[in-house]
Amino acid sequence: MELRHLRYFVAVAEELHFTRAAARLHIGQPPLSQQIQALEGELGVQLFERNKRSVRLTVAGQLFLDDAQRILALSEQAAATARRAHRGEIGELRIGFTYSTPFTPLFAGVINRYRQLYPGVTLTLLETATRHQIVAIDQRGMDLGFIRPPEELIPDTISLTLLREDRLLAVLPVAHPLAARRQVAIRDLAGAPFVMYPRDAGTGLHPRLLRLCRDAGFEMHIAQEANEAPTIIGLVAAGCGISVLPTPFDSIRMEGVCYRPITDPAASTSLLLVRRRDDNSPLIEAFVRLAQEAALPT
Numbered sequence: 001m002e003l004r005h006l007r008y009f010v011a012v013a014e015e016l017h018f019t020r021a022a023a024r025l026h027i028g029q030p031p032l033s034q035q036i037q038a039l040e041g042e043l044g045v046q047l048f049e050r051n052k053r054s055v056r057l058t059v060a061g062q063l064f065l066d067d068a069q070r071i072l073a074l075s076e077q078a079a080a081t082a083r084r085a086h087r088g089e090i091g092e093l094r095i096g097f098t099y100s101t102p103f104t105p106l107f108a109g110v111i112n113r114y115r116q117l118y119p120g121v122t123l124t125l126l127e128t129a130t131r132h133q134i135v136a137i138d139q140r141g142m143d144l145g146f147i148r149p150p151e152e153l154i155p156d157t158i159s160l161t162l163l164r165e166d167r168l169l170a171v172l173p174v175a176h177p178l179a180a181r182r183q184v185a186i187r188d189l190a191g192a193p194f195v196m197y198p199r200d201a202g203t204g205l206h207p208r209l210l211r212l213c214r215d216a217g218f219e220m221h222i223a224q225e226a227n228e229a230p231t232i233i234g235l236v237a238a239g240c241g242i243s244v245l246p247t248p249f250d251s252i253r254m255e256g257v258c259y260r261p262i263t264d265p266a267a268s269t270s271l272l273l274v275r276r277r278d279d280n281s282p283l284i285e286a287f288v289r290l291a292q293e294a295a296l297p298t
Contacts, residue, residue, distance in 0.1 A: 003075055005039045006068045008032055009047065013065045016055045090120040091283050096133040096145035097125060098203065099229050103248035104271060106164060107146060110294045114287055121283060129202030134158060137276055143284055145274040148246070151207035159277040161288060163295040168209075168267040169250055169259040171195075171236050171243040178242075183261045187216040193223030193241035195232050205269065209244050212266060233257055 011021040012032070022029040040047050047061035057065065084090045101107045115123065126142065131152065133145035138155050146163075154160065170189065172179045178188055190213075197203045213220040223241045226232045230252055232243050237256035246269050250259040273291050275284055 001039065001042055003072065005035060006072055008035045009039060010065065010068050010072060012036060012048065012055065013057055013061065013068075016057075018050075018055065084120065085282070091281075092122040092124060093144060093283050093287060094124045094126065094142045095287075096128040096136065096142050096147070098130055098133075098146060098148055099127065100148070100166075100246050100248050101146040101271065103251050104164070104166075106271070106291075106294050110287075110291050113290055113294070117290070118286065130204045131202035134274060137274055140276070143275070143279070144287060147272050147274050148204040148269050149208070149272065150204045157277055159275050161273040161275075161292065163271045163273055163291060165268050165270055166246040166248060168244050168262045168269060169247055170262055171233055171245055171249075172258050172260060173236055173239055173242070174256055174258050176242065178260065179258050181260060183263050185216070186212050186262060186264045186267060187218070189213070189242060189244075190216065190218040192221070194220050195224045195226060195235045195241040195243045196220075196222050197227065197232070198225045201227060205244075205246070208269065212264065215266070216264075230254075 008021075008025065011025050012018060015021040015024065018033055018036075019029050022032045025032065036048065043064075045060045045064075046058050047064060049056045049058055097107065111123065111125075114121070128136065128142075128145070130145075130147040130150050133142060133147050134150060134152075134154065136142035137145055138157055170178065170184050178184050181188075194209075196209070197206050199206055210220055224235055226235060229245055229249050232245070233249070233252055233254050235241070236243050237254050244262065244267075273288060275288065
């Protein structure tokens with residue numbers, strides 16, 4: 001039994017007239033009668049009582065009509081769902097983001113815009129360090145991610161899209177001598193105790209800053225570690241040391257702390273959108289397109 005047989009049956013059952021049903025279906029009346037007879041033969045039951053003057057549903061036909069209409073409605077719903085999925089209008093996206101990402105207006109703008117345009121898509125947002133995002137996306141445990149440049153080699157299966165560049169800032173206690181300057185260089189931080197993310201946190205900032213310090217001729221001395229940027233800033237305010245963080249974190253205003261731009265050309269970090277190179281689903285393509293539009297200079 002095929003869906004077309006159900007459509008033929010429903011048309012006749014609703015019209016109770018073979019000629020009108022045939023016209024509605026855009027087929028001839030004899031082929032329609034043959035298809036209904038074939039359906040009754042397959043089911044082994046009579047669906048219609050018919051004579052030269054009238055067509056009526058049998059009891060079996062009445063019950064069969066309810067199920068046939070329900071099946072046809074479900075088939076139409078399934079087709080509509082498939083078309084919406086093909087257009088990227090429904091489904092789920094699992095999106096990772098680093099600790100600094102929510103502080104960038106770009107992130108909030110893209111997420112809000114995507115929700116407005118694709119309300120049928122469920123966005124699952126996961127705060128995860130760069131290294132762990134790359135692994136999860138490579139293993140298909142995540143679809144997209146907002147990351148900072150990692151120090152490790154990126155697998156060939158991974159594709160990166162540059163969204164923006166952020167300068168690095170020195171995070172200083174207001175009583176620190178460098179706080180009197182409008183900007184500082186990496187070499188000015190030599191000898192100071194640092195408050196930083198743990199080395200194994202999976203962020204790209206720790207190894208990047210380590211390299212910047214070595215290029216400036218000194219080793220970074222880490223006096224305190226913390227997993228969250230607000231905690232790092234709070235520890236700076238408490239006099240535990242200084243820190244270096246990307247520009248978006250200067251939106252965290254805390255008494256006793258100031259931010260100073262670092263002038264070294266290499267003292268910057270990128271915000272990147274990461275995905276699997278072979279994953280071109282409509283859901284992902286739509287999100288990437290919105291992120292690229294948001295990254296364009298205005």
